[in-house]
Amino acid sequence: MKLILCVDDKGGMAFHGRRQSMDRLLRADVLAMVREAPIWMTPYSAKQFDPVPVNLHPAEDFLDQAGAGEYCFAEFPPLTPWLDRVERLVVYRWNRVYPADARLDFDPTARFNLDSMVEFPGSSHKILTKEVYTR
Numbered sequence: 001m002k003l004i005l006c007v008d009d010k011g012g013m014a015f016h017g018r019r020q021s022m023d024r025l026l027r028a029d030v031l032a033m034v035r036e037a038p039i040w041m042t043p044y045s046a047k048q049f050d051p052v053p054v055n056l057h058p059a060e061d062f063l064d065q066a067g068a069g070e071y072c073f074a075e076f077p078p079l080t081p082w083l084d085r086v087e088r089l090v091v092y093r094w095n096r097v098y099p100a101d102a103r104l105d106f107d108p109t110a111r112f113n114l115d116s117m118v119e120f121p122g123s124s125h126k127i128l129t130k131e132v133y134t135r
Contacts, residue, residue, distance in 0.1 A: 001066040002088040004030060004039075004073045005104070009093070012100025019075045020098040022048055024123040029130065030073065033090070040066040041073040077105040086112075086135075093129040108133050 007013055012020055027048060030039075038055050040062035049056055059065050063082045066072045089112050108114075112133030122128040 001063075001068065001082070001085050002071045002090065003079070003082075003086045004071060004090040004092070005079070006075065006092040006094060007104050008096055008098045008100060010097055010100065011104040012098055012102070013104055014076050014102035015099045016101065019045075020100060021094055021096075021124065023125055023128065025120070026092055026122055026125075026128055029092075029120070034071050037069070037071055038066070039071040039073060042075070045073055045075050077102055080105045083111060089133040091131045091133070093131065094125060095127050095129060096125070 005013065006019075006021070006026070008020055014020060031049075031053060034055065036055055038057055039053075040057045040059060042060060042062060043058040046052060046056055046058040057065065063072055063074065068087070083106060089108055091108055108131070112135060114131060115134050116132045117129060119127050119129050
């Protein structure tokens with residue numbers, strides 16, 4: 001699977017069961033990257049995507065449902081139990097520190113190789129960073 005996630009500068013992902021932030025241009029970048037490939041996520045995450053693309057598959061067990069080569073957009077840890085299935089990792093960085101009580105539970109640089117990094121302006125963030133890792 002190809003795992004997509006968003007983190008703050010301290011690896012924060014969520015606070016009190018909610019995402020830290022969201023950004024319209026980040027979502028557009030995700031959809032442009034995914035194109036027509038299946039993308040799995042929780043029903044909570046799917047609510048960000050309006051209109052909902054036909055290739056978006058909401059499911060509570062989305063990490064189990066995703067097949068090889070399919071994308072998963074994850075907003076909450078734990079993710080470590082599924083890392084052996086991850087062939088590509090896309091990390092979007094908010095380039096800020098937000099309140100967080102749920103943090104990324106692995107170090108991407110310890111398990112993957114950084115292939116590319118690009119910065120781009122967001123709709124609600126001055127600069128977003130997109131890092132793409134492979135095994």
